[in-house]
Amino acid sequence: MNMNANALASSQTATKPVILTGDRPTGSLHIGHFVGSLRNRVSLQDSHQQFILLADLQALTDNMADPDKVTSNVTEVALDYLAVGIDPGKTRICLQSQLPALSEMAMLYLNLVTVARLERNPTIKEEIRARGFERDIPAGFLCYPVSQAADITGFRATVVPVGEDQLPMIEQTNEIVRRINRQTGRDVLPETTALLSKTGRLPGIDGKAKMSKSLGNAISLSASPDEIDKAVQQMYTDAGHLRVSDPGKVEGNVVFTYLDAFDPEVDEVATLKDHYRRGGLGDSMLKQRLSSILNEIIGPIRERRYELARDLGMVRDIVRDGTQSAQELTQATLDDIKCAFGLFRL
Missing domain, CATH: 3.40.50.620 (HUPs)
Structure with a gap:
């Protein structure tokens, strides 16, 4: 040596x-x-x-x-x-x-x-x-x-x-x-x-086990706000949750999986899960919340990446x-x- x-x-x-x-x-x-x-x-x-x-x-x-x-x-x-x-x-x-x-x-x-x-x-x-x-x-x-x-x-x-x-x-x-x-x-x-x-x-936005850019089920770290919103809107939730009043399943629900991973307000997410299971909570509200959180995380990364790429x-x-x-x-x-x-x- x-x-x-x-x-x-x-x-x-x-x-x-x-x-x-x-x-x-x-x-x-x-x-x-x-x-x-x-x-x-x-x-x-x-x-x-x-x-x-x-x-x-x-x-x-x-x-x-x-x-x-x-x-x-x-x-x-x-x-x-x-x-x-x-x-x-x-x-x-x-x-x-x-x-x-x-x-x-x-x-x-x-x-x-x-x-x-x-x-x-x-x-x-x-x-x-x-x-x-x-x-x-x-x-x-x-x-x-x-x-x-x-x-x-x-x-x-x-x-x-x-x-x-x-x-x-x-x-x-x-x-x-x-x-x-x-x-x-x-x-x-x-x-x-x-x-x-x-x-x-983390599963892909389509609920499949593997997240991959080539499969089109991932959200890039350079994704624009529109791309993030579009991806969240495509997320699988619960096929049986047809009306806001219907009780919904949390397990296997991709939106809740992502909220568990990214939402810092753990107690609030737990309350949302209980509400969703009882019924009376719409998918659109959950997706709006998740989209806002992901934009807060990815936005600064995307801007730094843009500057570094110069x-x-x-x-x-x-x-x-x-x-x-x-x-x-x-x-x-x-x-x-x-x-x-x-x-x-x-």
């Missing part, structure tokens, strides 16, 4: 817990990302040494036929990060494909994991089913958990914010860490802990600087792993 990298690693691990998070840059981010991870990242950047990874290589595991979709969205996602309040002075934004140490780590880790173990990973099994791969699984996609383990361990992250569906990824990462430490007889890498979001995955060179410089810092840290980690395994050096 060189002196600069050693100093960098020591300063980060000695002062604040290291947190790694990130996104696949396959499209601009939406309010599902905001409530699920982005606002949490903003709050964590003061108490943690935080790295956000633009996982462009992982995005290629199922987008290799259209790599432009990935590369063109790197800057778009970085813009979203900055617009919601990610401070590059506190949080390093870095590009996965420019961190070669992570790829080398993943190659080493592949020798510690069986194909059978990868196929048993519940998250991968579900994603394979959802994409209809059957046995035509891209090898890179099947090995996604190993790549993610390299990302986490490369930064020596001890905290990783995830949704509940990603817990198997954290478990597999820690399995690899334990095997490395046991086999080398050294505590080379730390285990990591999952930090679960307080808000579950200087894309500055945005790229932020990613470049963050990536350079990450290069030193991840290379230092790789050097430690190689040394522990006694790999031959010229």
Whole structure:
């Protein structure tokens, strides 16, 4: 390990817990990302040494036929990060494909994991089913958990914010860490802990489990007031709530799901739920309330994003600087792993 990298690693691990998070840059981010991870990242950047990874290589595991979709969205996602309040002075934004140490780590880790173990990973099994791969699984996609383990361990992250569906990824990462430490007889890498979001995955405005820009059921962080209002008006509520006087169902009602996620007046939302269940509360009033709340949240983000987009060179410089810092840290980690395994050096 060189002196600069050693100093960098020591300063980060000695002062604040290291947190790694990130996104696949396959499209601009939406309010599902905001409530699920982005606002949490903003709050964590003061108490943690935080790295956000633009996982462009992982995005290629199922987008290799259209790599432009990935590369063109790197800057778009970085813009979203900055617009919601990610401070590059506190949080390093870095590009996965420019961190070669992570790829080398993943190659080493592949020798510690069986194909059978990868196929048993519940998250991968579900994603394979959802994409209809059957046995035509891209090898890179099947090995996604190993790549993610390299990302986490490369930064020596001890905290990783995830949704509940990603817990198997954290478990597999820690399995690899334990095997490395046991086999080398050294505590080379730390285990990591999952930090679960307080808000579950937000459904699309059509009530479907997955929110996606490509499915047309998401609200972008750059949405205009008219776009927000239109999206809220399209939201699924309760098909049996035909008249204002009719009792309505709260469970599965997308408007209430969004109010739970975004409305700061928790007690008022609880009162509205009781009223809706009894009858006498119309969908239009609820949608007006939600639309107003979303406009208050998205409006400032949209304006900041617009200003930042006027200087894309500055945005790229932020990613470049963050990536350079990450290069030193991840290379230092790789050097430690190689040394522990006694790999031959010229």
